[in-house]
Amino acid sequence: MPIYSATMDLPVALDAMGGDRAPDAMVEGAVRAYRAGVPVMLVGDEERLHMALRTYEVELPVVHAPDVIGMDERAVEVRRRKRASIAVAADEVASGRASALVSMGHSGATMAAALFRLGRLKGVERPAIVAHVPARTGFVTLLDVGANADCRPAMLQQFAVMGSVYARVVFGHADPAVGLMSIGEEASKGNELVRATHPLLASTPGIRFHGNVEGNDLFSGAVPVIVTDGFTGNVMLKLAEGEAKMLFASMRDELRASLRGRLGGWLARPALRAVADKVDPASYGAQPLLGVGAPAFIGHGSSGARAVHSALRFAHDTATRSLVRRMAAELEGQRSDDDGDD
Amino acid sequence: MPIYSATMDLPVALDAMGGDRAPDAMVEGAVRAYRAGVPVMLVGDEERLHMALRTYEVELPVVHAPDVIGMDERAVEVRRRKRASIAVAADEVASGRASALVSMGHSGATMAAALFRLGRLKGVERPAIVAHVPARTGFVTLLDVGANADCRPAMLQQFAVMGSVYARVVFGHADPAVGLMSIGEEASKGNELVRATHPLLASTPGIRFHGNVEGNDLFSGAVPVIVTDGFTGNVMLKLAEGEAKMLFASMRDELRASLRGRLGGWLARPALRAVADKVDPASYGAQPLLGVGAPAFIGHGSSGARAVHSALRFAHDTATRSLVRRMAAELEGQRSDDDGDD
Numbered sequence: 312m313p314i315y316s317a318t319m320d321l322p323v324a325l326d327a328m329g330g331d332r333a334p335d336a337m338v339e340g341a342v343r344a345y346r347a348g349v350p351v352m353l354v355g356d357e358e359r360l361h362m363a364l365r366t367y368e369v370e371l372p373v374v375h376a377p378d379v380i381g382m383d384e385r386a387v388e389v390r391r392r393k394r395a396s397i398a399v400a401a402d403e404v405a406s407g408r409a410s411a412l413v414s415m416g417h418s419g420a421t422m423a424a425a426l427f428r429l430g431r432l433k434g435v436e437r438p439a440i441v442a443h444v445p446a447r448t449g450f451v452t453l454l455d456v457g458a459n460a461d462c463r464p465a466m467l468q469q470f471a472v473m474g475s476v477y478a479r480v481v482f483g484h485a486d487p488a489v490g491l492m493s494i495g496e497e498a499s500k501g502n503e504l505v506r507a508t509h510p511l512l513a514s515t516p517g518i519r520f521h522g523n524v525e526g527n528d529l530f531s532g533a534v535p536v537i538v539t540d541g542f543t544g545n546v547m548l549k550l551a552e553g554e555a556k557m558l559f560a561s562m563r564d565e566l567r568a569s570l571r572g573r574l575g576g577w578l579a580r581p582a583l584r585a586v587a588d589k590v591d592p593a594s595y596g597a598q599p600l601l602g603v604g605a606p607a608f609i610g611h612g613s614s615g616a617r618a619v620h621s622a623l624r625f626a627h628d629t630a631t632r633s634l635v636r637r638m639a640a641e642l643e644g645q646r647s648d649d650d651g652d653d
Numbered sequence: 654m655p656i657y658s659a660t661m662d663l664p665v666a667l668d669a670m671g672g673d674r675a676p677d678a679m680v681e682g683a684v685r686a687y688r689a690g691v692p693v694m695l696v697g698d699e700e701r702l703h704m705a706l707r708t709y710e711v712e713l714p715v716v717h718a719p720d721v722i723g724m725d726e727r728a729v730e731v732r733r734r735k736r737a738s739i740a741v742a743a744d745e746v747a748s749g750r751a752s753a754l755v756s757m758g759h760s761g762a763t764m765a766a767a768l769f770r771l772g773r774l775k776g777v778e779r780p781a782i783v784a785h786v787p788a789r790t791g792f793v794t795l796l797d798v799g800a801n802a803d804c805r806p807a808m809l810q811q812f813a814v815m816g817s818v819y820a821r822v823v824f825g826h827a828d829p830a831v832g833l834m835s836i837g838e839e840a841s842k843g844n845e846l847v848r849a850t851h852p853l854l855a856s857t858p859g860i861r862f863h864g865n866v867e868g869n870d871l872f873s874g875a876v877p878v879i880v881t882d883g884f885t886g887n888v889m890l891k892l893a894e895g896e897a898k899m900l901f902a903s904m905r906d907e908l909r910a911s912l913r914g915r916l917g918g919w920l921a922r923p924a925l926r927a928v929a930d931k932v933d934p935a936s937y938g939a940q941p942l943l944g945v946g947a948p949a950f951i952g953h954g955s956s957g958a959r960a961v962h963s964a965l966r967f968a969h970d971t972a973t974r975s976l977v978r979r980m981a982a983e984l985e986g987q988r989s990d991d992d993g994d995d
Contacts (some may be wrong), residue, residue: 527895575920
């Protein structure tokens with residue numbers, strides 16, 4: 312399967328019908344991104360999209376797709392319904408007319424469309440979803456956060472290679488340490504999966520294996536890439552989002568309870584806001600799906616224009632930095648060290 | 654194996670030699686608890702303990718134990734070294750001279766001592782460690798948070814029964830909902846373990862099964878008992894602690910960066926402190942080990958006097974409320990519904 316090349320000029324294909332607030336928030340986000348210099352292509356019902364675009368007096372390329380996979384439908388529908396917006400958007404990328412795929416719609420359908428229409432990179436059994444977790448210093452690359460609820464050690468090994476390339480390309484780490492999420496630092500600690508994965512990662516060329524890390528290490532930033540199975544990663548990610556929300560809500564409640572608190576809260580607001588923004592998932596907009604043949608990004612169903620704008624900018628950056636090409640080369644290296652089973 | 658009865662008069666047995674700051678912080682915490690009305694027995698090197706007690710001019714019962722299991726030793730050592738402080742403390746409980754066991758020392762050794770010397774409750778394959786997670790409203794009972802890295806569905810079922818009794822006895826919930834940690838609300842979502850456990854919990858008498866919950870639900874408090882395997886639970890707990898630390902440290906950094914922030918931070922401090930205290934694990938001091946024949950509590954190795962005091966008070970409360978007796982009765986009920994396999 313080909314690795315699609317991306318240039319600065321190719322637009323990012325946005326599934327403009329996916330997400331709770333589609334198409335309006337999708338169009339608004341796309342217009343903002345376009346005005347900030349990101350080339351965008353809208354995929355969906357052309358009549359509705361042209362109508363929505365009229366408000367902004369902006370001309371964006373629109374590719375018609377009369378169908379849409381609803382949030383309550385099964386992901387595999389995407390294989391059959393070739394005119395669904397997510398399928399058409401993926402085809403635009405597969406055919407080389409767009410550089411990257413972005414959808415705030417049905418996550419499973421987006422994953423399936425990316426897998427079946429963009430293909431898997433050689434040496435990858437299953438793609439993984441990445442999250443950027445805001446740490447004390449910079450961001451931590453955490454994967455998988457939900458594509459694979461049950462993993463085998465070889466899958467975690469592939470995640471480690473992909474995460475390592477990702478941190479180099481996206482965050483500019485020269486030689487990022489890769490940690491294995493566990494419940495103790497010693498190699499003997501963890502569940503069966505982790506104990507079997509540890510020696511595999513220790514002997515994987517091309518990555519710098521740090522050893523086991525624990526839940527609290529996610530936020531120190533000392534280990535910039537952390538791999539885990541998609542069940543644990545998804546629980547971690549949602550927990551992290553929920554905790555930040557709970558803490559800020561509790562602080563608001565406490566501050567409002569006294570005059571001193573209200574005054575202090577007003578003065579402290581810019582600083583607290585800066586911290587809240589840092590941990591806001593809308594700041595990067597959507598999560599990359601690694602291991603497929605072109606950059607693909609999956610956002611929250613509830614995404615608004617701000618998240619859409621961020622996701623499109625991020626997708627464009629990633630495409631222009633040849634993330635997928637570099638990942639394919641690294642995985643190819645693994646395979647030749649590895650007798651190239653496939 | 655007998656279920657030990659506890660009365661208001663029986664002391665809590667504290668492994669006074671366990672923990673990074675033993676015995677000084679142990680003795681200080683014990684003295685504080687004693688002064689607040691909690692009967693305490695110190696177990697460890699009697700000479701050192703009497704010496705440490707002299708500072709406070711308080712007489713506490715001391716039971717001599719000349720040996721101690723170091724943090725870097727193997728947990729199974731506790732089976733052989735019968736004069737180690739944790740073993741002697743567990744024996745004091747097993748023989749009915751103390752109501753509950755508390756140790757800030759080697760977690761594995763504490764678990765092993767509790768299991769081998771206090772026995773397992775009928776119907777329990779493996780004990781589980783409980784954490785109280787501070788939620789928007791009240792606390793959530795989360796288990797297992799680390800005793801069992803790999804679980805089978807029947808174990809999660811036992812955790813659900815124990816967690817339900819725990820929330821009734823400790824938090825006064827009349828009929829607490831029990832959630833199964835997963836990565837989607839639908840019964841079909843999750844890893845193999847969760848998908849196999851879901852129907853089992855749905856058909857377990859005596860608990861109110863809510864269905865699946867997700868990471869963010871840990872902090873809403875809407876589902877007061879959440880069960881998961883010990884790997885996921887341990888990652889969650891450490892992540893939650895790490896995130897709170899990271900957020901408060903980031904806020905401190907941001908507030909210090911401007912005059913407005915420094916003033917706001919000073920005014921807001923009591924409110925922010927109240928939130929920080931709420932999420933501080935020292936507020937309940939130690940984690941209960943459920944499924945053994947008497948109340949047993951395992952604390953952080955780094956615990957200071959405040960955590961020790963909290964743990965002793967909490968252990969005493971739990972013992973006087975007959976937690977273990979009620980749990981044994983509930984598990985017995987499960988077994989008779991269940992044809993009583995053991």
